[in-house]
Each structure stands twice: as structure tokens, then as C-alpha cells.
Amino acid sequence: MNKRILIINGPNLNLLGKREPTIYGTTTLTDIQNTLSEQAKQQGIELSFIQSNHEGELVNAIQQQGLLCSCEEQVDAIIINPAAFTHTSVAIRDAILATDKPFIEVHLSNVHAREEFRKHSFLSDKAVGVICGLGAKGYEMALSYFIDNLYE
Ligand code: CA2
Numbered sequence: 069m070n071k072r073i074l075i076i077n078g079p080n081l082n083l084l085g086k087r088e089p090t091i092y093g094t095t096t097l098t099d100i101q102n103t104l105s106e107q108a109k110q111q112g113i114e115l116s117f118i119q120s121n122h123e124g125e126l127v128n129a130i131q132q133q134g135l136l137c138s139c140e141e142q143v144d145a146i147i148i149n150p151a152a153f154t155h156t157s158v159a160i161r162d163a164i165l166a167t168d169k170p171f172i173e174v175h176l177s178n179v180h181a182r183e184e185f186r187k188h189s190f191l192s193d194k195a196v197g198v199i200c201g202l203g204a205k206g207y208e209m210a211l212s213y214f215i216d217n218l219y220e
Contacts, residue, residue: 171194
């Protein structure tokens with residue numbers, strides 16, 4: 069059966085490529101999703117995407133796709149850029165942990181080279197891995213990791 073991976077993007081990431089290109093680059097979220105879809109298609113992996121500016125919507129999507137639907141429909145892994153919710157959201161942490169699925173945390177920017185408050189993440193200690201500072205490439209690397217490791 070094909071593996072499924074959920075790609076989650078948090079608040080304001082819908083603005084990618086349209087504002088603040090010096091920090092977040094010129095690639096749009098649609099560009100990122102198209103590249104990932106192409107990468108996944110070649111490997112027979114099914115991706116689903118959610119971007120939301122609302123914490124509760126992200127929690128609902130994580131519950132729905134990682135826990136509440138039938139076993140065959142559940143995702144096998146999660147790639148998440150929680151954006152600002154990285155540094156604030158116990159609710160997203162709890163939802164992700166409740167799924168018991170492996171996840172990789174991705175950040176476009178190097179959060180450790182920015183403001184102090186960006187150094188703390190409510191997810192990193194439970195992630196399979198954390199990728200930051202490599203721009204859109206970070207999502208591709210996370211997907212590549214799961215492509216190589218989900219079948220073990
Ligand atoms: O570097 C990342 O990927 C972040 O998750 C991005 C978040 C930030 O709060 C995290 O600390 C690090 C912010 C996303 C905002 O995205 C924008 C994109 C274009 C223009 C304005 C904001």
C-alpha cells in the first residue's frame with residue numbers, strides 16, 4: 069500500500085515568495101508543494117497539504133489525518149513547519165504526539181540565528197529530526213528522509 073505523508077504549514081506561510089524575500093526566499097508555498105508532489109509521485113507516495121493561520125484548524129487536520137480516520141487512510145508520517153506556533157503551541161504539540169507518527173520539523177530560516185524566542189520549540193524534542201536554515205530545500209530533505217526510512 070502507498071505510504072501517505074502530511075505536510076503542514078503554519079501561520080503566514082501563505083505569504084511565502086510575496087513578502088520578506090530576504091528572510092524567507094522567493095519560492096512560494098505553491099512552488100514548494102509542487103516540487104514535493106513531483107518528488108513523491110516518483111516514489112509512489114501520497115502527500116496531503118494543509119496551511120492554516122488558525123491553531124485549531126491545524127489541530128483538527130492533525131487529528132483527522134493522523135488519528136481519527138480509518139487505519140488505511142491515516143498518514144504514516146508528518147512534515148511540519150509550525151511557523152510562529154513552533155514557539156507557542158502546546159495544543160499542536162499534544163495533537164502531534166497523540167498521532168504517535170514520526171515527524172520532522174522544518175524551518176526555512178535558521179531560527180537559532182534570529183531572536184532569542186525563536187530558539188525554543190514545543191516540538192523539537194519529540195521530532196525524528198529538525199531542519200532549519202536551508203530554505204525550501206529543507207522540505208525536500210525531510211521528504212527524502214521519509215522516502216528512504218518509512219519502509220523499515
Ligand atoms: O523559518 C521558518 O520557517 C519559521 O517557521 C517561519 C515563521 C517564524 O515565526 C518561525 O520562527 C520560523 C514565520 C513565517 C512567516 O512567513 C512569512 C513568509 C513571507 C512573508 C512574511 C512571513
